[in-house]
Amino acid sequence: MRWSDSFIPTLRDAPAEAEAASHQLLIRAGFIRQLHSGHYSLLPLGLRVHTKVADIVRAEMDAIGAQEFLLPAMHPADLWRRSGRWALMGSEMFRLRDRNDAEVVLGMTHEEVFATLAAEMSSYRELPQTWYQIQTKFRDEPRPRSGLLRVREFMMKDSYSFDIDEAGLDASFEAHREAYLRIFERLDLEVMAVQASSGAMGGDASVEFMVASPVGEDDVARCSSCGYRANVERARAVASPVTDPPSVTAPERFPTPGVRTIDALASFGGGAPADRQIKTMVMVLDDQLTLVALRGDHQLNLQKLADCSGATDVRPATAPETLAQLGANPGSLGAVGVDDLPVYADEALRGRRSMTTGANEDDWHLRGVDPERDIIDPRWADLREVSAGEPCIFCGARLEIVRCIEAGHIFKLGRKYSEAMGVSVLDAHGVAQTPIMGSYGIGIGRAMAAVAETHHDERGLYWPVAVAPYEAVVTVLDPSDDAQSTAGEQIYRTLNDHGVDCLYDDRPLRPGVKLADAELVGIPYRVTIGARSLAQGNVEITERSSRDTRLAVLADAGAELAGKIRANRR
Structure with a gap:
């Protein structure tokens, strides 16, 4: 062409x-x-x-x-x-x-x-x-x-x-x-x-x-030690260990005026650090209001929730929906004692003791909560999103x-x-x-x-031979020069005869424009024919990906390049 x-x-x-x-x-x-x-x-x-x-x-x-x-x-x-x-x-x-x-x-x-x-x-x-x-x-x-x-x-x-x-x-x-x-x-x-x-x-x-x-648009958790790899929608990791105080007889209500966030509760006198809090999220799963409980320093992965629940439509509840059902606003919510809504609890809460969570009353929280004892009939599942640096579940090495x-x-x-x-x-x-x-x-x-x-640089694309629009481009720097034009036609015919998918740049444009276009388009090999090299009976062959250029004898260049291209086809 x-x-x-x-x-x-x-x-x-x-x-x-x-x-x-x-x-x-x-x-x-x-x-x-x-x-x-x-x-x-x-x-x-x-x-x-x-x-x-x-x-x-x-x-x-x-x-x-x-x-x-x-x-x-x-x-x-x-x-x-x-x-x-x-x-x-x-x-x-x-x-x-x-x-x-x-x-x-x-x-x-x-x-x-x-x-x-x-x-x-x-x-x-x-x-x-x-x-x-x-x-x-x-x-x-x-x-x-x-x-x-x-x-x-x-x-x-x-x-x-x-x-x-x-x-x-x-x-x-x-x-x-x-x-x-x-x-x-x-x-x-x-x-x-x-x-x-x-x-x-x-x-x-x-x-x-x-x-x-x-x-x-996807994140993958990867272990460089054992080879474990999973989309974060499925990935698991070892949660950072937390030392809990001994259990108490029952949860205790305590006032938390103005406390609405995990961080605020962590710094509040009588509160608890994030990893000793239970974060309660109110979600709507196929029109069913549902509570989701996680450790305070963990994030919910929505796809994990959808997968374990079988829900087709998953969204956060609105503030009015939450207030109407639980009687409190976000920041004061909890799953303790709730028996009229489904509750999903993340596996990282199993076995925990004396945690802190919302009391379902604005400006009040509960401490001394044991999730397995105090949350009524939770559905346990892996719901949290893994984070970089957490230990691999198989070998303990850090995930990226x-x-x-x-x-x-x-x-x-x-x-x-x-x-x-x-x-x-x-x-x-x-x-x-x-x-x-x-x-x-x-x-x-x-x-x-x-x-x-994955195949480009600052000058443009560099396609693999297997999928390149053309495998080679023959660039004649000055098509008005009969010697250059004749040499270009010769190599173009040779490449075609050897089954190479070839583009012939015969445009009457400045050499710099033609060379820049060839690099932008990303054709794997370029044969450049110019007056200086041709005077010595040579042409230049440039590999786009490496930009390596070598001289080749005009009479042999087409067949040599065709052989190289055949060797690089996949």
Whole structure:
């Protein structure tokens, strides 16, 4: 392809709202353009990268025996009601009515639709099955950001496994885990496989593939000693030890005028340090007012609360709701003696003695509280969010918290969707069995952005050969010079003949502009043809990632570079 015939609208500056490096550079280098919030057009360079990422994903799916489908993006609402996710997905689901007033949705994912197709199977002999597609998904993100990293319309590879039993699901899950590791290796992305919450997907096990990046939206707790890794939505750590005084017979009320915070109570005479307080939060779980008790120096992780409670809608109660139910305002609240509301208590409160908490009366607190004795029938769960520096639960080494981009996610779904959609097969004994499912996703555009986020410098992008829009660019500094133009055409033809995906920069622009554009776009190798080197029968070959430049003999340069590119393809 000749640059002069291409649409590559490079920009000197990125839009002011573009904060992530990948967002800035994909716009500046002419890969994407925003149509409106959360919706992007892929320009020719962007589509080339996107297609190469998808081809890698497709190849690895095919390699584990997965079969490719293409399903509708618009679904009848009834499917989502049958699975129970119509309400669960909430406002992130695009919902509309057709001209016949039928309710339909734009698909966020396709568990329900694939399960309806699986209902056509009748025998265990048809299992296992692994099905996938690469298709557009829609999610009405409240705050689209960071270019392709968080959008409202995107291409995703979603695959689904159907097995007769748990052992089969384990095998399908492991096959996908290994395939994902190969995909990310080919994309030159260094990923961490971490324990994760299944969230709205359901199921009892999930693994996220995380790429460390300051622009990510997930935090991962990581132990550098034993290798433990988990999203903070699932992570656990050893709570710092606290020495409690002996238990007393019963809690004692004491006045705390004006005390409304953990810190204020810690400094109040007769109060207690934060790690000896019980923090009581009033939450609304699916319209049910609920109390959540944690240690005063710990923070609640909302996803952990949602996971353990099964709630689909989790929010803090309003001040009027709290006052109407408990008779006190935040800062004076507690769970002691409450018997008309559900109470969740964090595991770090087990075995504690003589703690301090609100008395459910403004300006009064209780001391001498033993949580297991004084809180009525609590539901114990791991609810707190781990902090950097806390000891690992497995080896005791200090955990670090790393900000990450989620590049992929795999789930063991269980039988939730196959049961809802009536999937049933006869086993070897003629007994009806419900197949067990797995679900596995990779966002194609997000993977592309993650590569850009981890492969750039101050001059622009530097794509891995496997996904670069072009593998090489031939830059003729002065196309009006016949010798340079002839040499450029010669190398361009040689590279094409050797199967190299090549761009020929024949534009009549200043050399500095052409070289800057090549570096901004991030093509892995550049052949530069200028008068000075050509006079000696040489051309320059520059590797974009390292910026190393060497001279090569004109007659040999094309074949030599083609060999190097073949060696670097993944």
